[in-house]
Amino acid sequence: xxxxxxxxxxxxxxxxxxxxxxxxxxxxxxxxxxxxxxxxxxxxxxxxxxxxxxxxxxxxxxxxxxxxxxxxxxxxxxxxxxxxxxxxxxxxxxxxxxxxxxxxxxxxxxxxx
Amino acid sequence: xxxxxxxxxxxxxxxxxxxxxxxxxxxxxxxxxxxxxxxxxxxxxxxxxxxxxxxxxxxxxxxxxxxxxxxxxxxxxxxxxxxxxxxxxxxxxxxxxxxxxxxxxxxxxx
Numbered sequence: 001x002x003x004x005x006x007x008x009x010x011x012x013x014x015x016x017x018x019x020x021x022x023x024x025x026x027x028x029x030x031x032x033x034x035x036x037x038x039x040x041x042x043x044x045x046x047x048x049x050x051x052x053x054x055x056x057x058x059x060x061x062x063x064x065x066x067x068x069x070x071x072x073x074x075x076x077x078x079x080x081x082x083x084x085x086x087x088x089x090x091x092x093x094x095x096x097x098x099x100x101x102x103x104x105x106x107x108x109x110x111x112x113x
Numbered sequence: 114x115x116x117x118x119x120x121x122x123x124x125x126x127x128x129x130x131x132x133x134x135x136x137x138x139x140x141x142x143x144x145x146x147x148x149x150x151x152x153x154x155x156x157x158x159x160x161x162x163x164x165x166x167x168x169x170x171x172x173x174x175x176x177x178x179x180x181x182x183x184x185x186x187x188x189x190x191x192x193x194x195x196x197x198x199x200x201x202x203x204x205x206x207x208x209x210x211x212x213x214x215x216x217x218x219x220x221x222x223x
């Protein structure tokens with residue numbers, strides 16, 4: 001039982017490059033989330049998904065796209081990376097969107113030069 | 114607009130003593146509050162939560178207190194242990210919206 005895993009752990013991009021971050025969970029959770037964490041700030045929600053094939057915008061969605069083609073996977077895409085997207089990205093999952101705690105992955109550290 | 118604030122970036126306590134971590138919020142609509150703990154190079158892990166209809170929730174060495182009139186949340190750890198050294202995030206939720214504080218780094222000295 002691996003919980004929530006994220007790929008890759010580290011990545012360096014040049015401005016304008018694209019990439020996809022992969023999140024996988026083996027707990028059969030319906031809800032999945034992508035957050036970013038920046039120094040001096042809490043985790044901020046980028047996008048989330050309430051089930052396979054559905055996604056919704058969070059607090060800071062601009063510059064990101066997501067897809068949930070399979071229940072266990074949630075992908076975060078950056079089409080044209082910008083230095084402002086340098087951050088640590090966390091994926092999380094939960095049974096529901098209320099009350100139940102979220103289970104987090106170990107994070108992906110992304111640097112955009 | 115930070116709706117959840119942890120005004121102390123760091124806290125240092127002696128092993129065996131009490132650790133008190135504080136959190137303030139501005140949105141009176143928040144109805145559920147959580148604390149997460151984070152070790153370096155790991156994701157946050159859930160610690161304890163409290164509904165807005167309660168003022169206290171206890172789980173072993175960890176107790177969360179909620180003062181709705183003051184819009185204030187606190188986490189008490191008694192007794193503190195060196196393994197408790199981590200960054201602690203408070204979070205507050207209303208419906209589908211959850212907001213996190215910036216975190217407090219707790220160091221427990223042996």
